[in-house]
Amino acid sequence: MPFSLTHGLPAGRFTPHGPSHIWISDEFPRALRELWPRLLSEHGTTGLLPVLYRGDVIGEPLDPGLVDDLCLEEVLATDFAEYRRRRLPLWTNPTPEPEPVPEDVEPWPHDPGPPFAQWPGLAPAMPVAPTGPTPQEAASGAPARIARTDHGVLDCRLVLVPARRGSDALALLGWNSEAPLPLLCALLRSWEERFGAHLVAVHGGTLDISVARPPRTAEHADLLALEHVLSTANNIVDDPPTPFPDYAADLVGRDHWSFWWD
Numbered sequence: 001m002p003f004s005l006t007h008g009l010p011a012g013r014f015t016p017h018g019p020s021h022i023w024i025s026d027e028f029p030r031a032l033r034e035l036w037p038r039l040l041s042e043h044g045t046t047g048l049l050p051v052l053y054r055g056d057v058i059g060e061p062l063d064p065g066l067v068d069d070l071c072l073e074e075v076l077a078t079d080f081a082e083y084r085r086r087r088l089p090l091w092t093n094p095t096p097e098p099e100p101v102p103e104d105v106e107p108w109p110h111d112p113g114p115p116f117a118q119w120p121g122l123a124p125a126m127p128v129a130p131t132g133p134t135p136q137e138a139a140s141g142a143p144a145r146i147a148r149t150d151h152g153v154l155d156c157r158l159v160l161v162p163a164r165r166g167s168d169a170l171a172l173l174g175w176n177s178e179a180p181l182p183l184l185c186a187l188l189r190s191w192e193e194r195f196g197a198h199l200v201a202v203h204g205g206t207l208d209i210s211v212a213r214p215p216r217t218a219e220h221a222d223l224l225a226l227e228h229v230l231s232t233a234n235n236i237v238d239d240p241p242t243p244f245p246d247y248a249a250d251l252v253g254r255d256h257w258s259f260w261w262d
Contacts, residue, residue: 003162006042008035010158018061018172023048025158032158037140039160049163051173052143052156052201059174066182067171072190075183077119079230087113111243114226123223125194126213138212138255139198145256152203165192166199166209177205178261180232187231195224197257205234206260214254221251233259 002014002021012025029035039050091113147153163169167189175181188209191197196212215221225248228236236247236259251257 003048004046005160006039006046006048008038010035012158017058018174020162020172022162022173023160024053024055028154028156029158033144035158036143037136040136040139043136047162047164048160049166049169049199051159051161051166051169051199052153052203053159053173054152054156054203057176057202057204058159059176061174062171062181062185064168064171067167067185067189070182070186072186073119073122075186076122076227076230080116080119080226083230084113084117109243109246112245114229114244115222116226120223120226122190123194123215123220123227126196126215126220128196128213133196133212135192135196135198135210135212138196139200139210142198142200142208142210142256146201146208146258150206150208150258152206153201153208156201156203165189166197167192170199170202173202175202179205179207179259184231187227191227204260205262206258207233209257209259211255211257215251216253218249218252221248224248224251228257228259231259232261234262235260 003023005023008031009023010025010027010029010031012023014021014023036050039048043049091111143153159173161169161172163172167185170188171181171185184207188197188199191209191211195214198210198212199207200210201208215224225244228247228251229244236242
């Protein structure tokens with residue numbers, strides 16, 4: 001047995017994966033509401049991080065060196081310059097050739113884009129409040145909340161990963177999707193440190209993250225929203241294009257972030 005299992009788990013199995021083993025439940029655990037918080041609280045002792053993962057999206061493990069060597073600020077600065085170059089014509093002249101829109105179809109709103117002419121730097125870390133939730137506490141009820149609005153989570157399996165944090169678990173599990181995995185793991189690692197982010201679920205092309213310390217001001221939310229945009233997630237960039245000010249305003253105090261790629 002690669003590692004010791006806690007009691008009360010549903011039926012499941014060990015499987016080798018990359019340099020280690022993982023444990024996967026045979027089906028979605030029906031007692032997850034009680035089991036999930038306990039597994040999170042035991043992580044410090046067991047070293048096993050619970051993640052909801054759909055089996056068919058588990059991919060090849062990512063070399064952790066690719067994440068370690070990625071200079072996040074430099075990559076995002078370069079990506080923003082290219083993103084701004086491509087999108088600036090749409091932000092400044094949204095309808096150069098107006099197309100007729102059927103009467104019963106709401107036209108897409110104009111997106112003025114981020115209020116930055118150059119890369120403004122990462123959003124500042126949110127301070128840890130003595131009375132605020134820990135990342136584990138914030139994540140405790142996340143699966144139930146997510147499942148109420150996204151039934152795709154019910155196709156997941158419970159996976160126990162020998163990992164210190166969610167960004168390491170995501171790198172170890174890999175992800176068969178269009179998401180830029182090295183960049184995403186680096187972003188998640190940084191969000192864990194700055195916002196108490198916690199990986200909850202990966203299913204299809206969707207990634208769900210709980211957040212213990214979301215931004216509290218519009219200024220900080222603008223900076224964070226730009227990081228979300230540069231993740232390249234389709235639901236933020238172009239499905240349909242949510243106006244940047246609206247997306248940023250919605251991040252203030254928001255304790256759940258969701259991203260998906262085609």
